[in-house]
Amino acid sequence: xxxxxxxxxxxxxxxxxxxxxxxxxxxxxxxxSFTVPRSELVGLVGESGSGKSTIGFACLGLLRSGVxxxxxxxxxxxxxxxxxxxxxxxxxxxxxxxYVPQSAGYALNPSxxxxxxxxxxxxxxxxxxxxxxxxxxxxxxxxLPDDPRFLMRWxxxxxxxQQQRVAIAQALLAxxxxxxxxxxxxxxxxxxxxxxxxxxxRLCAERRMSGIFISHDLAAVAEICERMVILRDGKxxxxxxxxxxxxxxxxxxxxxxxxxxxxLARTVAAKAAAQTASAGDTGKADTVLxxxxxxxxxxxxxxxxxxSLEFARGxxxxxVGESGSGKxxxxxxxxxxxxxxxxxxxxxGERLAPRARARPIPQRRRMQYVFQNPWExxxxxxxxxxxxxxxxxxxxxxxxxxxxxxQLEAVRLPAAYAQRLPDQLSGGERQxxxxxxxxxxxxxxxxxxxxxxxxxxxxxxxxVKLIAELQRELGLTVLFVTHHLxxxxxxxxxxxxxxxxxxxxxxxxTDVFATPPTEYTARLIELSPGLESFGYRAPLQEx
Numbered sequence: 001x002x003x004x005x006x007x008x009x010x011x012x013x014x015x016x017x018x019x020x021x022x023x024x025x026x027x028x029x030x031x032x033s034f035t036v037p038r039s040e041l042v043g044l045v046g047e048s049g050s051g052k053s054t055i056g057f058a059c060l061g062l063l064r065s066g067v068x069x070x071x072x073x074x075x076x077x078x079x080x081x082x083x084x085x086x087x088x089x090x091x092x093x094x095x096x097x098x099y100v101p102q103s104a105g106y107a108l109n110p111s112x113x114x115x116x117x118x119x120x121x122x123x124x125x126x127x128x129x130x131x132x133x134x135x136x137x138x139x140x141x142x143x144l145p146d147d148p149r150f151l152m153r154w155x156x157x158x159x160x161x162q163q164q165r166v167a168i169a170q171a172l173l174a175x176x177x178x179x180x181x182x183x184x185x186x187x188x189x190x191x192x193x194x195x196x197x198x199x200x201x202r203l204c205a206e207r208r209m210s211g212i213f214i215s216h217d218l219a220a221v222a223e224i225c226e227r228m229v230i231l232r233d234g235k236x237x238x239x240x241x242x243x244x245x246x247x248x249x250x251x252x253x254x255x256x257x258x259x260x261x262x263x264l265a266r267t268v269a270a271k272a273a274a275q276t277a278s279a280g281d282t283g284k285a286d287t288v289l290x291x292x293x294x295x296x297x298x299x300x301x302x303x304x305x306x307x308s309l310e311f312a313r314g315x316x317x318x319x320v321g322e323s324g325s326g327k328x329x330x331x332x333x334x335x336x337x338x339x340x341x342x343x344x345x346x347x348x349g350e351r352l353a354p355r356a357r358a359r360p361i362p363q364r365r366r367m368q369y370v371f372q373n374p375w376e377x378x379x380x381x382x383x384x385x386x387x388x389x390x391x392x393x394x395x396x397x398x399x400x401x402x403x404x405x406x407q408l409e410a411v412r413l414p415a416a417y418a419q420r421l422p423d424q425l426s427g428g429e430r431q432x433x434x435x436x437x438x439x440x441x442x443x444x445x446x447x448x449x450x451x452x453x454x455x456x457x458x459x460x461x462x463x464v465k466l467i468a469e470l471q472r473e474l475g476l477t478v479l480f481v482t483h484h485l486x487x488x489x490x491x492x493x494x495x496x497x498x499x500x501x502x503x504x505x506x507x508x509x510t511d512v513f514a515t516p517p518t519e520y521t522a523r524l525i526e527l528s529p530g531l532e533s534f535g536y537r538a539p540l541q542e543x
Contacts, residue, residue, distance in 0.1 A: 046231035098171035115151030
């Protein structure tokens, strides 16, 4: 990239000028330059390892241990953020720059009430009345109540969307000039995601803040960012207005990223055409898993149900709905991790005990669960070899000499990965190991709980393709929990839409998405636009 022009270096802009950052003798950010004018949001887009978060932290004056700046500058007005002394950086972060993390649930202190956490963001020198006024104003800005009862809540008493709003309110308290938003909508359902995105765009405009929006979700970036910076291996491969890039990306990597974004409308149309072509096939698969009159409770509160569902053998059923709709609760009850429910779960007509440990080994083997976050699901001290062997050992099952190699090959990983630890794998590779662990027991039913929510678009596309291939090769029945409706259209045969613990609608994906039978489902689809909604035109596929 060329040097930043002097005309762009204004007191109210963020300027990243030829920034080069090294770690372990390798350049992880290489000569990156871009500007963020006041009131404007710029999206940093790229795969895992492209340098997005490193650049974002550098704009906050933060470089992790073992990382150093080799050359370049990060200017906020006339201040070189990376040249400041630690005390000056702390003052800057308290007064002029702020950060909104990816997971507010982890970033908020679980042992402190919301009011206390907000107050700690402000200077202790401020009068008590002024602190209360600022906190109330920040909460109103993010559409949260500012009454004493809300301020006395603990983080775990808030929904995911409320937690993210609190994190944004924290960032706003000091009226910053720059806010770095680091994947702020990852893991949120489409309704909450839409609200958060609109909130961020409005606040940046009203408060004349510069904003860096780091994301792997190109549709989210397209919705609120005026410009994009596309990164690969620490370098800028393309930069320009969002409209121009969507209308005609100049770099092959950018085009590859755009093509990786699933399109609900495009996929539903393709599936409908394929169904029409094979209209003569009227065979109906038998039911392998059934949920009958289930009501799930947390203490005395009924969170889900009553509902009944049947899952057909060899088909993929997506379970979607907003946060709190009961998706994960339903799956945890099915697998035996939540036993406080009424009703029954049956596998091939045989009723299952509510608790997994009370089920015979053959039943436990036949249903496996892949969790949302492989960082939490994989023991960081175990090698891949031990991680893959452990389920068979727990169940007392014999394994063949080539067991580990076969499981890694099944998820398209080299056999040499058996000796690696989880932190030596990428996010997509960790999720493949989690899949291999579940598939090693040769289950009939595989439950995937938000397994792609934290993955960038190209890795997400790879994992979804892998699940689809394995489902066809092994004849699996897959329950795929997600908030990403475009993925549903790409992967699933059937869809169950949950709302407040009840079934809003249920049927084949093409039927439900082409002509939504309820207002709620229609609203979810409306809030899940593809890149086409922002001017992108997918290249024609060769026949």
